[in-house]
Amino acid sequence: MENNNEQRESVTPTKNNLSVPIAIVIAGALIAGAVYLSASKTALSPTAGNNQAAGRELQQGNTVSLDQMAPITNKDHIRSNPDAPVKIVEYSDFECPFCKRFHSTMQQVIEEYDGKVAWVYRHFPLDQLHPVKARAEAVAAECAGELGGNDAFWKYSDRFFELTPSNNQTDIDTVLPQIAREIGLDVSKFNSCLASGKYDKHVQDDLDNATATGGNGTPWSIVVAANGKKYPLSGAQPYASVKQLIELALLEK
Amino acid sequence: MFIQALQKVFRKPQYIFLASIASVSVFVFAVWLPNLSLIVAVMGHSGVSFSQKLDLPISLLGSIVTNFTLLSALYTIAIAIFFGINLAMMVYFLRRKTEEARHGGFSVGFLGLLSGFFGMGCAACGSLLLGSGLSLVGASGVLALLPLAGGEFGILGVMLLGTSLYLTAKQIQNPAVCKIDA
Numbered sequence: 001m002e003n004n005n006e007q008r009e010s011v012t013p014t015k016n017n018l019s020v021p022i023a024i025v026i027a028g029a030l031i032a033g034a035v036y037l038s039a040s041k042t043a044l045s046p047t048a049g050n051n052q053a054a055g056r057e058l059q060q061g062n063t064v065s066l067d068q069m070a071p072i073t074n075k076d077h078i079r080s081n082p083d084a085p086v087k088i089v090e091y092s093d094f095e096c097p098f099c100k101r102f103h104s105t106m107q108q109v110i111e112e113y114d115g116k117v118a119w120v121y122r123h124f125p126l127d128q129l130h131p132v133k134a135r136a137e138a139v140a141a142e143c144a145g146e147l148g149g150n151d152a153f154w155k156y157s158d159r160f161f162e163l164t165p166s167n168n169q170t171d172i173d174t175v176l177p178q179i180a181r182e183i184g185l186d187v188s189k190f191n192s193c194l195a196s197g198k199y200d201k202h203v204q205d206d207l208d209n210a211t212a213t214g215g216n217g218t219p220w221s222i223v224v225a226a227n228g229k230k231y232p233l234s235g236a237q238p239y240a241s242v243k244q245l246i247e248l249a250l251l252e253k
Numbered sequence: 254m255f256i257q258a259l260q261k262v263f264r265k266p267q268y269i270f271l272a273s274i275a276s277v278s279v280f281v282f283a284v285w286l287p288n289l290s291l292i293v294a295v296m297g298h299s300g301v302s303f304s305q306k307l308d309l310p311i312s313l314l315g316s317i318v319t320n321f322t323l324l325s326a327l328y329t330i331a332i333a334i335f336f337g338i339n340l341a342m343m344v345y346f347l348r349r350k351t352e353e354a355r356h357g358g359f360s361v362g363f364l365g366l367l368s369g370f371f372g373m374g375c376a377a378c379g380s381l382l383l384g385s386g387l388s389l390v391g392a393s394g395v396l397a398l399l400p401l402a403g404g405e406f407g408i409l410g411v412m413l414l415g416t417s418l419y420l421t422a423k424q425i426q427n428p429a430v431c432k433i434d435a
Contacts, residue, residue, distance in 0.1 A: 101319055217287070231294070234287035238315035244308050245291075251300060 066230040068212035069222055070205075077121045077145060077153045080110050084118035085226040086249045088242075091122045091210035093218040094137035094157075095130035097166035098236035102219040103157070105239050109246070117246055121157065123206040124218050133172055136194070138203045140176045143193035147185045155183045225252035258342070258422035268341040276337030283329050284317050285310065328407035335414035342421045364413050 092099040125134030145153030159179050164170040180190040221233040223245045229252050295309050
């Protein structure tokens with residue numbers, strides 16, 4: 001009986017249908033192209049030894065690369081030991097739920113690797129997903145830093161992620177001054193700073209630098225080893241993955 | 254009809270194996286996608302032991318919990334499973350030299366997978382694949398117009414793969430034959 005069925009099934013129709021190979025080729029090409037686009041943007045950074053060659057290539061081709069990362073300076077917001085052998089530069093969006101999650105992961109990292117890992121916070125507000133609010137919140141964190149120093153910047157950021165639900169649900173007119181008050185800042189000065197627009201360019205520079213290094217979503221992080229080698233980490237990856245990368249970076253002398 | 258077709262295909266262990274391998278591959282690829290360049294670099298790193306090389310990609314699988322919303326995790330898993338089943342059923346058909354693709358089942362399946370990949374990229378803030386592609390044409394703002402910020406592509410992928418499964422199952426139960434005009 002089954003043989004009869006298989007005989008019937010094996011009758012080959014003569015119509016030559018090209019839809020299958022065309023669909024496969026188009027799908028394959030699109031997936032490969034998309035993967036290539038996203039992967040090629042984040043070419044791994046060379047070590048300090050061949051940075052010059054990479055720099056020349058960047059100037060000629062303007063390729064997106066981790067080497068485009070702005071140098072870490074004392075103008076950055078750095079948590080833990082600024083001279084730590086491993087630094088994690090995080091480009092983050094205050095309205096992104098994955099950044100909120102990754103903020104806790106990074107707090108855990110700093111607790112466990114106190115002195116060995118420094119956390120550098122930079123802004124990457126995604127206007128397409130979080131118009132107006134993400135930028136305003138980034139500016140607010142900078143104003144907190146101006147009025148209360150580095151500690152106030154981190155207190156503000158910690159409290160913001162703790163308090164707010166992400167995805168544009170925060171009433172920034174109420175919540176931003178409220179957090180400023182909670183952490184002991186002068187609210188009138190804070191509001192003046194917010195209205196001044198003085199940190200708009202700084203936030204934009206951070207954003208531009210995030211995209212120049214290959215970031216196309218948040219959180220976007222770059223783990224920097226003592227010898228300058230850089231590893232990209234995209235998304236809110238689990239603590240175990242961040243730990244693996246840190247251990248790897250600690251091996252680089 | 255659908256269940257009967259599944260029984261027909263998966264009573265042979267090799268098709269279960271094929272579907273499992275395909276599903277796991279799609280799932281792993283989707284979860285690793287944002288960090289493929291990192292994985293490649295770590296795998297090629299000469300100063301790292303083999304076990305250390307394996308630790309990172311294995312730990313990255315945990316991002317299905319940390320880097321996906323509940324919705325995006327669900328449709329990513331659904332797409333992986335549907336694709337595995339689809340592939341096994343297609344191979345079953347191809348081995349019987351029938352013209353299954355005439356009715357579009359195969360094409361719909363691949364379109365579903367493609368759409369699903371765009372949706373997977375949208376899991377994190379700022380679509381990975383969709384964002385990359387759209388930014389080339391300056392249209393990344395379209396994400397803001399979508400209520401699920403790109404998750405729609407994942408749902409569309411599940412629907413297309415489901416349609417493909419249905420079409421394939423239908424053909425398995427009603428194979429192409431030369432009909433005799435009455």
